[in-house]
Amino acid sequence: MRNTCIVALGAIALVSAGACKSAPVTNDGSIHAVAYLLDSLGKEDGIVRLTESPGMNGVLVQISVKQGATPGQHGFHFHSVGSCAPANKFAAAGGHFNPAGKKHGLFAADGPHAGDHEALTVDEFRHASYENVDRLITLSPGPNSLLDADGSSIVLHAHPDDQRTDPSGDTGERIACGVIVRLP
Numbered sequence: 001m002r003n004t005c006i007v008a009l010g011a012i013a014l015v016s017a018g019a020c021k022s023a024p025v026t027n028d029g030s031i032h033a034v035a036y037l038l039d040s041l042g043k044e045d046g047i048v049r050l051t052e053s054p055g056m057n058g059v060l061v062q063i064s065v066k067q068g069a070t071p072g073q074h075g076f077h078f079h080s081v082g083s084c085a086p087a088n089k090f091a092a093a094g095g096h097f098n099p100a101g102k103k104h105g106l107f108a109a110d111g112p113h114a115g116d117h118e119a120l121t122v123d124e125f126r127h128a129s130y131e132n133v134d135r136l137i138t139l140s141p142g143p144n145s146l147l148d149a150d151g152s153s154i155v156l157h158a159h160p161d162d163q164r165t166d167p168s169g170d171t172g173e174r175i176a177c178g179v180i181v182r183l184p
Contacts, residue, residue, distance in 0.1 A: 035178030058135035075161030075171035076117030082151020084177035
């Protein structure tokens with residue numbers, strides 16, 4: 001599993017192995033985090049970039065998938081634990097990130113989970129991109145922070161999310177997972 005910190009210094013990016021330490025926010029007050037989507041064999045399938053900026057009222061979620069997932073729609077969710085051990089199909093990532101105790105799905109009367117999202121559509125070349133501001137999560141400290149004591153992860157599923165079935169939207173097995181790490 002990849003465990004890397006990337007430090008941007010102007011036009012230069014440094015990459016260092018090892019655990020990332022908590023770091024101050026950037027000069028403009030933004031907080032940045034990243035997750036590398038790895039399949040069950042440890043092969044990198046994509047990257048997730050997260051940015052919380054002052055006045056944004058949410059976190060910008062940017063996903064780029066470059067290989068691995070089959071063409072079509074796939075559900076993806078933020079999960080409650082920052083662990084992507086491949087044993088048991090990434091079960092170590094826990095359930096969906098749901099600090100408010102809601103029901104699953106964007107169309108659920110008592111929902112959604114803070115970790116619920118629209119589907120990610122993978123093209124015939126096995127590429128996908130996604131960008132959206134998630135107003136139910138934060139990177140800054142608080143009850144909806146993905147960067148809490150046990151961390152969080154993002155999981156890509158085999159099937160689309162029906163946005164109603166609790167607790168997981170009938171999305172099938174977990175096919176890729178990435179631990180969310182704060183960037184310095």
